[in-house]
Amino acid sequence: xxxxxxxxxxxxxxxxxxxxxxxxxxxxxxxxxxxxxxxxxxxxxxxxxxxxxxxxxxxxxxxxxxxxxxxxxxxxxxxxxxxxxxxxxxxxxxxxxxxxxxxxxxxxxxxxxx
Amino acid sequence: xxxxxxxxxxxxxxxxxxxxxxxxxxxxxxxxxxxxxxxxxxxxxxxxxxxxxxxxxxxxxxxxxxxxxxxxxxxxxxxxxxxxxxxxxxxxxxxxxxxxxxxxxxxxxxxx
Numbered sequence: 367x368x369x370x371x372x373x374x375x376x377x378x379x380x381x382x383x384x385x386x387x388x389x390x391x392x393x394x395x396x397x398x399x400x401x402x403x404x405x406x407x408x409x410x411x412x413x414x415x416x417x418x419x420x421x422x423x424x425x426x427x428x429x430x431x432x433x434x435x436x437x438x439x440x441x442x443x444x445x446x447x448x449x450x451x452x453x454x455x456x457x458x459x460x461x462x463x464x465x466x467x468x469x470x471x472x473x474x475x476x477x478x479x480x
Numbered sequence: 481x482x483x484x485x486x487x488x489x490x491x492x493x494x495x496x497x498x499x500x501x502x503x504x505x506x507x508x509x510x511x512x513x514x515x516x517x518x519x520x521x522x523x524x525x526x527x528x529x530x531x532x533x534x535x536x537x538x539x540x541x542x543x544x545x546x547x548x549x550x551x552x553x554x555x556x557x558x559x560x561x562x563x564x565x566x567x568x569x570x571x572x573x574x575x576x577x578x579x580x581x582x583x584x585x586x587x588x589x590x591x592x
Contacts, residue, residue, distance in 0.1 A: 399579050409582040457523050463577045467512045471523030
């Protein structure tokens with residue numbers, strides 16, 4: 367298995383633009399997590415899904431952020447409109463629902479909003 | 481508040497020496513405690529976990545110790561190698577299938 371695949375690896379966009387981050391979890395995993403990493407705040411959970419259903423989105427900063435998981439092999443995180451303070455590395459991770467301690471992370475998407 | 485934190489932000493060790501990375505936690509109800517390693521430009525990678533009813537668990541070159549009395553977790557790396565240079569995060573899992581809560585991380589630098 368190729369592991370968790372995220373795209374793009376890097377994204378530079380102008381303030382106000384829409385940004386869509388993509389994630390393909392490991393086949394067979396039924397939990398998917400979106401984290402954001404910054405120097406100041408570390409790794410923060412944004413939202414997670416079990417069996418494609420959003421369970422907890424309390425970590426999503428505000429209404430500008432939205433996430434979907436239309437099927438077991440794909441998820442998106444969208445920011446609209448983007449702001450400079452959204453600049454961070456966004457990680458997607460997946461795991462078996464009964465083994466979340468061993469989550470597998472993607473390489474991350476480094477987002478820069480200018 | 482409930483959080484997972486770290487005693488030291490950076491740690492430098494000589495190649496071949498043992499490394500000890502420490503972590504303090506405040507949530508007594510957590511079920512599992514976990515260590516992750518993050519190399520530059522990569523996502524975090526699972527190293528080892530320990531259930532709250534244990535006080536020690538060993539893996540390959542790594543040992544995790546849990547002291548529930550003082551709410552302290554440590555990761556010991558034996559014979560540290562240059563490839564061990566990374567940021568190490570402790571994390572907690574409150575119950576079965578809830579997501580991990582990560583601490584801020586400790587950067588380990590191995591001096592050749």
